[in-house]
Amino acid sequence: MIEYRNLRVALLGGGSVGAQVARLLLEHRDELANRVGASLELVGILVRDLDAPRTVDLPRELFTTDADSLILGADIVIELMGGIEPARSYILEAINSGADVVTANKALLAQHGAELFEAADQVGAQLNYEAAVAGAIPIVRPLRDSLAGDTVNRILGIVNGTTNFILDRMDVAGDSLEDALATATDLGYAEADPTADIEGYDAAQKAALLASLAFHTNVPLEKVYREGITKVTPQQIESARKAGYVVKLLAICERLTDPETGEQGVSARVYPAMVHRGHPLAAVHGANNAVFVEAEAAGPLMFYGAGAGGVQTASAVLGDLVSVARRHVMGGPGYAASSHADLPVLDIGKVTTRYAVTLEVTDEPGVLATIAGVFSKNHVSLAQVEQSMTLEQPGTASHEPVSGTATLVIGTHEATEAALAATVNDLAANSVVTNVESVLRVEGV
Template identity: 75%
Template sequence: MIEYRSIRVGLLGAGSVGSQVARLLLEHADELAQRVGARLDLVGIAVRNLDAKRDTDLPAELLTTDAESLILGSDVVIELMGGIEPARTLVLQAIASGADVVTGNKALLASHGPELYAAAEQVGAQLSYEAAVAGAIPIIRPLRESLAGDRVERILGIVNGTTNFILDRMDQTGASLEDALATATELGYAEADPTADIGGYDAAQKAAILASLAFHTSVPVDAVHREGITEVTAAQVESARRAGYVVKLLAICERLIDGETGDEGVSARVYPALVPRSHPLAAVHGANNAVFVEASAAGPLMFYGAGAGGVQTASAVLGDLVAIARRRVSGGPGTAESTHAELPLLPIGRITTRYAITLEVTDEPGVLEQVARTFAEHGVSVEQLQQSVPEGSRSATLVIGTHEATESALADTVASLAASPVVASVASVLRVEGAQ
């Protein structure tokens, strides 16, 4: 029988993901030792409450409330507590003690990533976080390593399973946002307070992480433009279906040329958008996630799978752990973050996109001319226009698709339309993404 050296693993947090990580480490200890060339010995699990109910039975002797002592006795620390504090302090303590760190904490990385990366680089420690974005889907390592020699131009991501479930149900059944959210809550996809999901906060944190990796630039979460799905209506989703689109909440990270300065910059944003049904992202159903990457040499790449779930996310955590353990066996410092390009972060007004605008207007001569004049005054070109007039009505519905224009010009156009005497209301405004 082969005798393996031991790598001591300390786990912070035993929630839905942490408990599954612990279970898999204990159940597959022999197999993991063969893969790594060392035993991954789970030496303790730090929890807030020793008596709390957990998703799986864990050995009582492993549970502790003394996280700091556990860190000092570990070679690798896995942080799955969530939130900013005490997670930030404990991760920094782990790095300072000489331990490598695996985390799935998107909020922590989005808010304090540069601080943590710098601390790890200073001591040659490894900080890995595959589980922080898109659950089980391997996207961090491809961006961090596989595509490090390429030039990523754009990322379109469905990175929040709750909102994708809601929008997909609205598309498939015609349900309202409220009814679809209620179903998501019943099935366990949505939290009792769904604000982080439907408000776009969760997706914005993930967009900050993806943009930082893809463009080798520090992108704080505060620089990510964020809009949630709270204003999406069943009528918008049905109108999109008739026009050959589906509504998705997208995290978009893009390398752009600033039209004002001519310099290259980075945009990171989250909002609901119309996606053509021919695009691969349109086929992402239920609570699944997908990330569509466009790279100069590699071309378009699609990463798809479960974006959440305890055991699924645990798979990503263990992938990081095995990679770190192998490095410890072979020797050498951890992989440092490549965030030295420091491209400028462009505000939302500088991006170029398309709009689909639905107007309620009076049905009388000259209305179309006035609407067209408003677009022309702001330098926005109309690509297509559909008009419908209900029988016996004195109002008409205009659905207008624009050519690409700057966000600021399109926003000014919508504001002028809303103030126009011939426009009764601006019923809907959605951006169009992924169109060829």
């Protein structure tokens, strides 16, 4: 028998992820000791209510409401409470008492990451967070370690399972947004208040973390442009399908050139976008997540799996725990947040992408030339134009077509958001345009 050193592990939070982490720590004690070279002793689980029902049967004596005693007696603290406070204070307390930390708290890191990484760096503590982005999918470590010698140019991530489930239902089953959301809620994929998911706040937090990591630049949450999925219509989904595309809520992190200054910068943004059905991201169904990474040398890579779920996320937490514990025992390099590149985070107006614009126009000679002129004046060049008569009967569509109108679907080449916004303004003001029905970005090309 090998005699192992004992590491005291404190767990903050006994919810669906915390309970699974505790179970796996207890069940796989011997195996984990083998992998770490030290045994991991779960010394306590901080909960608000000692008597609350738990999803997993755990020894009653592990639960405690005394945060300070638990944290100060630990070598490693795992924070799975969520929210900003008291999670932030507890992590700082752990770091300053000499403990290493593992967290899955994306909201906290997206808002206070710089402060926490700085505190960890000051004392040489480790702060790992694989579970904070895309649940079980290993993405933080591949970006940090595997691609450490490469240059990441772009990340397109499906990082919110709820919205992917909803958009997938709308695409596959033809559901309305409301029906798809109701199904998601019934199946436990959406919370009672789905705002954080469907308005893109959750994805924006993950975009901030991914961009910071990939570009060695501190990308604060408030610099992430964000649109949710609440304005996505069945008509947009249907029209995307006809054109060979699917609509996905994407977290996009991109290295780009400032069109005004010519300087290097980065962009982090979240919005629903059209993705070609031949793209690997188009095949990500249901509540699954996937992160598509384009690196200079490696080329395109994709990481796919479960983006949420208690036991799945627990896997990522335990992976971090093993790494942190190994270094706790044997020393070696920790990973401070790397922000040495310190690139400017560019405004959404400077982002360049392609667009699909659907217009309802008066059906008369010369309209196409007028429309083309509006795009041209704003330096947005057209890739393709499709015209179709509107076939809906009055009263059946959400917007009633005016008789004598036609629908134009216009695909553009790459243009800046600023140029496109100016174009859309001009189109809306033009007398031949009776309605700007839809503007969707096209990504992944």
